[in-house]
Amino acid sequence: MDTPTNWRKSSYSGSNNNCVEIADLADGGRAVRDSKSPGDGFFRFTAGEWSAFVDSVKAGEFDR
Template sequence: MGDQELAAATWRKSRSSAGNGNCVEVACLGDGGRAVRDSKSPDRPKLVFTAGEWAALVAGVKDGEFD
């Protein structure tokens, strides 16, 4: 994952964002993966997930694995 692809990515917040600045933003990547960043510090390092890793994370959240 190159810095240029992350710089050109379209970042979005959840519609259910609390609006208090404590949010993460997600960007879809060209290979089907996702990148996640802190909305307060967008220039800091990002977490980058492959498509498979992202699917596993979303499934885990839905199943309550992180509660």
């Protein structure tokens, strides 16, 4: 299992350091980590899991 190297922060991230970074994986999935603690590891998602998450966000399922 390789560690991703192409990390990027969301353009929606503000200057308050409450950010996550994502990286594309070779198999089409994504990895997610805390930008304040990148050495603490990351979560790995398959392409299907990531797509379902993005669709849920777009549908407003996580709105307060």
